[in-house]
Amino acid sequence: MKESYPIPMYYRLYKQLKERIMQGYYRDGKLPTEKELCDEFSVSRMTVRKALERLVIEGLIERKKGKGTFIRKVQGEEHLTKLTGFTEEVGENKVKSKVLANKLVRVPPEAKSVFNLPDGSLVVMLKRIRYIDDTPVAVEEAYLNPAVDVRILNILEKDMSKESLYRILRKEIGISLVRADEIIEVAELSSQQAKLLNLKKGKCALLRKRYTYTSDGQCVEYVVSMYRGDKFKFRVSRS
Amino acid sequence: MKESYPIPMYYRLYKQLKERIMQGYYRDGKLPTEKELCDEFSVSRMTVRKALERLVIEGLIERKKGKGTFIRKVQGEEHLTKLTGFTEEVGENKVKSKVLANKLVRVPPEAKSVFNLPDGSLVVMLKRIRYIDDTPVAVEEAYLNPAVDVRILNILEKDMSKESLYRILRKEIGISLVRADEIIEVAELSSQQAKLLNLKKGKCALLRKRYTYTSDGQCVEYVVSMYRGDKFKFRVSRS
DNA sequence: TCTGTTTACTTGTATATATAAGTTGATTTG
DNA sequence: CAAATCAACTTATATATACAAGTAAACAGA
Numbered sequence: 001m002k003e004s005y006p007i008p009m010y011y012r013l014y015k016q017l018k019e020r021i022m023q024g025y026y027r028d029g030k031l032p033t034e035k036e037l038c039d040e041f042s043v044s045r046m047t048v049r050k051a052l053e054r055l056v057i058e059g060l061i062e063r064k065k066g067k068g069t070f071i072r073k074v075q076g077e078e079h080l081t082k083l084t085g086f087t088e089e090v091g092e093n094k095v096k097s098k099v100l101a102n103k104l105v106r107v108p109p110e111a112k113s114v115f116n117l118p119d120g121s122l123v124v125m126l127k128r129i130r131y132i133d134d135t136p137v138a139v140e141e142a143y144l145n146p147a148v149d150v151r152i153l154n155i156l157e158k159d160m161s162k163e164s165l166y167r168i169l170r171k172e173i174g175i176s177l178v179r180a181d182e183i184i185e186v187a188e189l190s191s192q193q194a195k196l197l198n199l200k201k202g203k204c205a206l207l208r209k210r211y212t213y214t215s216d217g218q219c220v221e222y223v224v225s226m227y228r229g230d231k232f233k234f235r236v237s238r239s
Numbered sequence: 240m241k242e243s244y245p246i247p248m249y250y251r252l253y254k255q256l257k258e259r260i261m262q263g264y265y266r267d268g269k270l271p272t273e274k275e276l277c278d279e280f281s282v283s284r285m286t287v288r289k290a291l292e293r294l295v296i297e298g299l300i301e302r303k304k305g306k307g308t309f310i311r312k313v314q315g316e317e318h319l320t321k322l323t324g325f326t327e328e329v330g331e332n333k334v335k336s337k338v339l340a341n342k343l344v345r346v347p348p349e350a351k352s353v354f355n356l357p358d359g360s361l362v363v364m365l366k367r368i369r370y371i372d373d374t375p376v377a378v379e380e381a382y383l384n385p386a387v388d389v390r391i392l393n394i395l396e397k398d399m400s401k402e403s404l405y406r407i408l409r410k411e412i413g414i415s416l417v418r419a420d421e422i423i424e425v426a427e428l429s430s431q432q433a434k435l436l437n438l439k440k441g442k443c444a445l446l447r448k449r450y451t452y453t454s455d456g457q458c459v460e461y462v463v464s465m466y467r468g469d470k471f472k473f474r475v476s477r478s
Numbered sequence: 479t480c481t482g483t484t485t486a487c488t489t490g491t492a493t494a495t496a497t498a499a500g501t502t503g504a505t506t507t508g
Numbered sequence: 509c510a511a512a513t514c515a516a517c518t519t520a521t522a523t524a525t526a527c528a529a530g531t532a533a534a535c536a537g538a
Binding site (some may be wrong): 273302 | 487
């Protein structure tokens with residue numbers, strides 16, 4: 001990362017506490033009080049609270065007024081189940097993928113500003129055809145921002161025809177995905193896309209652009225997906 | 240500032256700002272500075288920041304150091320992070336409607352079970368063409384469940400070419416709409432729909448089915464809308 | 479004119495402090 | 509002994525203050 005630049009204290013504290021929680025340092029399931037953390041790290045209470053707040057948002061800890069701060073047993077399960085990738089959406093057993101590309105490319109213009117990267121930066125591009133029951137239903141092009149965590153580059157080495165991208169980001173790299181913005185529109189299949197999906201050029205499809213964000217608001221993923229219009233519907237729950 | 244309310248100030252501020260953003264109060268897409276908000280609401284900067292932080296997490300606003308706070312609205316897209324009707328989504332000044340029907344009909348089969356009504360019950364059906372800047376962009380067929388509140392029948396008497404349906408439901412009848420489930424898919428325009436939208440039959444469009452629920456879980460509205468595929472995008476925020 | 483520099487304004491980080499409101503256990507009181 | 513109270517803890521809310529770091533426009537000097 002950008003270790004040479006001054007990293008905010010609350011962020012370093014957040015990282016360190018997260019590390020400790022994941023390594024089982026607080027075995028009794030209880031974190032020190034705010035006061036104790038202030039003393040241990042020689043920071044003010046607000047700095048401690050800001051770090052703890054992030055852990056709450058990620059679902060790692062839970063705080064109770066008058067009692068203390070506790071590690072959640074099912075760490076963020078609820079958060080994780082809501083925001084899902086294709087594999088989780090459809091069900092692991094029926095879905096297959098064919099990897100068309102898994103390589104470094106220059107950041108595309110639509111992602112440049114959300115990724116907050118300079119022109120010409122390299123990002124991981126993963127292009128896959130998605131199958132359900134051996135029928136091709138979508139072409140998906142995902143761009144992943146390695147500035148969020150360098151281990152994202154490890155994806156290049158993986159066999160992504162079997163792996164779930166979101167599982168790797170969450171479980172292996174430990175990135176907590178908390179929000180996604182999607183834009184859904186109608187589009188016609190290009191000849192290339194039509195060929196990949198075994199359809200005719202010009203057929204209607206659902207085009208979904210998705211920006212996925214981590215708990216600290218960094219955009220880690222930009223996906224452009226083309227779904228067969230005759231096979232797919234999107235369900236949205238608003239409140 | 241000392242308030243005897245049980246609801247925290249930062250939360251009320253967050254709610255109010257959210258409301259304002261939704262209503263288009265900050266039309267230029269820019270929020271006041273922290274200082275200005277401090278002065279307007281007579282609170283400290285931390286309270287303002289805490290309110291704004293929530294809006295950032297929800298993806299409603301975006302903040303830039305040295306520049307200011309900006310509303311994350313992409314122009315030409317529906318702004319649907321809140322539960323809104325068409326009028327609120329697009330902005331009251333630009334939208335017009337033509338009423339094609341406003342009458343009692345038998346409950347359609349897709350709505351019968353969610354409305355929890357016996358076969359052949361009568362419901363209000365409101366069919367409208369929606370215009371933005373005098374261009375027809377959608378055909379909308381709304382079914383309203385009078386079992387939720389009999390005053391829904393009053394809609395039959397209203398001139399719905401000017402009124403916002405959601406305003407009537409919320410403000411006049413006092414129904415609180417809290418959740419909506421939507422299904423978005425691709426569809427081709429029927430000859431009738433094509434004629435209404437001034438397009439050719441068979442053109443691609445976005446078909447949205449929407450079920451809107453009240454706070455006590457009753458389904459009050461079922462809407463089938465056909466949006467021009469070339470004019471509309473749906474924006475969805477997931478978390 | 480163009481190029482740095484200053485200056486004012488923005489958000490970001492951080493400290494210190496005060497008060498409120500739940501929780502818990504010890505202490506007082508009937 | 510039992511119940512009420514109190515004291516000491518916890519997190520939650522809120523204020524005031526300070527400085528850092530980006531941004532942009534005004535300004536000065538070559």
